Amino acid sequence: MALVNSLGSPTTKLANSHHSAHLARIMRPQVIIIGRPNVGKSTLFNRLVGKRLALVDDQPGVTRDRRVGQASIANMEFDVIDTAGWEDEDAASLPGRMRKQTEASLEGADAVLFVIDSRAGVTPLDEEIARYLRTNDVPVVMVANKAEGKEGDSGILETYALGFGEPAPISAEHGEGIAELFEGLWPVIGAKAEEAAHTPPTTEELSDEELLAQPLKLAIVGRPNAGKSTLINRMLGEDRLLTGPEAGITRDSIAVDWEWKDPATGDVREIRLIDTAGMRKKRNVTEKLEKMSVADAKRAVDFAEVVVLLLDATQGLEHQDLKIASMAIEEGRALIVAINKWDIAEDASSLFNGIRFALEEGLSQVHGMPLFAVSALTGKGIDQMLGAAFEIRETWSKRVPTGALNRWFDDALIANPPPAPKGRRIKLRYITQAGTRPPRFVVFGTRLDALPTSYERYLVNGIRRELGFQAVPVRVVLKSPKNPFKKN
Structure with missing residues (x-):
């Protein structure tokens, strides 16, 4: 996404879990979008958050999990939740489980946007949804989407029979009718939205210490x-994400805010967990929707600080896993590898050592990457993995004092002086740390275009080994002073 706002801020409570987290307060009003498939719920969600965050396609059933974003209409700010299309299917089926997720989204909601397709008019399924919503205490704002032109006039009139008052006729695709939507929502959530009007600082305005406190x-x-979804549900202690035997259930990248109690220290620490769609080999991804899901997952990696690559213990490490890991490293993310389904792994010790060796061989960009055996079924290894995630974020965010950095640099040059191609010396003068997250360093000197790649690797490996940046990607840029006599 860039996912800075797309992944929203749902908060979940642990119940009957080996973790002990509590429900964090969400001050912004929560507004749930509900409707049958293909009425334009995700298009409306994207319109309200101001970005194309939810996947949108002509085929029904694209959205499967709840997705949260930060919405704003005329300075009325609220969290908006996109849900799966409501279908009348068996509870054990995939559509039935999707409906259960939608029903669960109503808990704690401040308002519902009940969306119908005004061109299709009110259908029997719309009437079923209306009956269900009347059994809940959540206020309902009726929304007649696709109301541009005159084709939706009759459908707009039909909505009055559902018993939720005057509908807001809109066109989510073209951005029409948002003022009417505001008029419908303001009496319901306006007071709470005003109380929550404070905007927290962006990450660009925060210091390194403040970023680590986020x-x-x-x-x-x-x-x-x-x-992946099963593991997150285990952490949360609830069926927050849709799971099942079918491969590829997750399509959107979904984030859940959560509080985890570190058993080693007793501290309660905040985590934004981001579930992503599975990434298959590129040649196997042919359908448009799956391509969109994979692109969404890649944007989730851009948003993350730490990425957990989850392996299947019954399948081991495959080339596709290394490609996913390389992608995360190239994006500068801190990486952890976890082997799931450890409770059913065969020859576990040999499997673990084999995967570790293959990772060291296949990912030469980083060494000493954290590797954990976990089980989404039993909860094994989850606390250790999360503790390591906080530790590796600190490493990823670390800044080395200039004095210590240049003392290391001088020692490195003495131990292994730069080469002198064709008898001409390459002079490396000093080094500075240009940034963090990931750590970035700039080396200043002359004739740097002649410095061999092997010497650059020597510097990068030294920074990792001697300055404590093991297991995180390190960037080194070479920079020569401008020649004042060189013509432009």
Whole structure:
């Protein structure tokens, strides 16, 4: 996404779990978008958050999990939740489980946007949804979408029979009728929205220490059916994300804010967990919707601070896993590898050592990457993995004092002086740390275009080994002073 706002801020409570987190307060009003498939719920969601965050396609059933974004209409700010299309299917089926997720979204909601397709008019399924909503105490604002032109006039009139008052006729695709939507929402959530009008500072305005105090942005990535959603549900202690035996259930990248109690210290720490769609080999991804899901997952990696690559213990490490890991490293993210389904792994010790060796061989960009055996079924290894995620974020965010950095640099040059190609010396003068997250360094000198790649690797490996940047990507840029006599 860039996902800075797209992943929203749902908060969840642990119940009957080996973790002990509590429900964090969400001050912004929560508004749920509900309707049958293909009435334009995700298009409306994207319109309200001001970005194309939810996947949108002509085929019904694209959205499967709840997705949260920060919305604003005329300075009325609220959290808006996109939900799966409401279908009348068996509770055990995938559409039935999607409906259960939608029903769960109503808990704690401040308002519902009940969306119908005004061109299609009120259908029997719309009437069923209306009956269900009348059994809840959540205020309902009726929304007649696709109301541009005159084709939706009759459908708009039909909505009065559902018993939710005057509808807001809109066109989510073209941005029409947002003023009418505001008029419908303001009496319901306006007072609470005014109380929550304070906007927190962006990450660009925060110091390194303040960034570390922010919730850890942790993305779970991997191939389809590795158990990403199941693992997150285990952490949360509830069925927050849709799971099942079908591969590729997750399509959108979904974030859940959560509080985790570190058993080692007793501290309660905030985490934003990001579930992503499974990433198959590129040649196997042919459908438009899956391509969109994979692109969405890649943007989730951009948003994250730490990425957990989840492997399936029954399948081991495959080339596709290394490609996903390389993508995360190239984006400068801190990376952890977790082997899921450890409770059913065969020859576990040999498997663990084999995967560690393959990672060291296949990912030469980083060494000493944290590797954990976990089980989404039993909860094994989850606390250790999360503790390591906070530690590696600190490393990823670390800044080395200039004096210590240049003392290391001088020692490195003495131990292994730069080469002198064709008898001409390459002079490396000093080094500075240009940034963090990931750590970035600039080396100043002359004739740097002649410096061999092997010597650059020597410097990068030294920074990792001697300055404590093991297991995180390190960037080194070479910079020569401008020649005042050189013509432009």
